[in-house]
Amino acid sequence: MWLIVIAIESTTWLSSEHTSRILYPLLHRLFNLDFSQFEEVHFYIRKSGHVFGYGLLSLLLFRAWKQTLPAIDASKWKVRWAGIAVLGTALVASLDEWHQSFLPSRTGTVRDVILDTSAGIAAQLLVLVWVTFVST
Numbered sequence: 001m002w003l004i005v006i007a008i009e010s011t012t013w014l015s016s017e018h019t020s021r022i023l024y025p026l027l028h029r030l031f032n033l034d035f036s037q038f039e040e041v042h043f044y045i046r047k048s049g050h051v052f053g054y055g056l057l058s059l060l061l062f063r064a065w066k067q068t069l070p071a072i073d074a075s076k077w078k079v080r081w082a083g084i085a086v087l088g089t090a091l092v093a094s095l096d097e098w099h100q101s102f103l104p105s106r107t108g109t110v111r112d113v114i115l116d117t118s119a120g121i122a123a124q125l126l127v128l129v130w131v132t133f134v135s136t
Contacts, residue, residue: 057089
């Protein structure tokens with residue numbers, strides 16, 4: 001289901017031009033931003049969406065692989081689960097950016113693949129910290 005959300009976000013409907021039509025009037029009204037200020041905020045909102053979306057994808061892939069390849073011991077985190085989750089995240093990010101490179105209103109960039117994959121790695125590190133220090 002999350003891959004469907006990512007695929008929809010990759011369309012022309014959610015390009016920067018389209019999201020700015022919704023967000024600019026809202027943020028202008030709420031915070032009195034002029035358009036140049038909005039452009040910077042809009043950039044960070046969109047990149048935060050990448051981090052959230054691909055971080056969540058990595059967590060969902062981790063969970064799926066944990067169930068598919070169960071550990072013999074009672075481990076809650078394994079390098080193979082995290083590694084496959086990160087590889088899956090990188091693959092989806094690469095395909096998403098490749099798809100966007102064919103759309104006139106979108107741009108496919110290697111920087112976004114790196115950002116998305118980094119979000120996946122960060123999510124796995126958070127899981128490791130969680131199961132090591134917080135979870136009992």
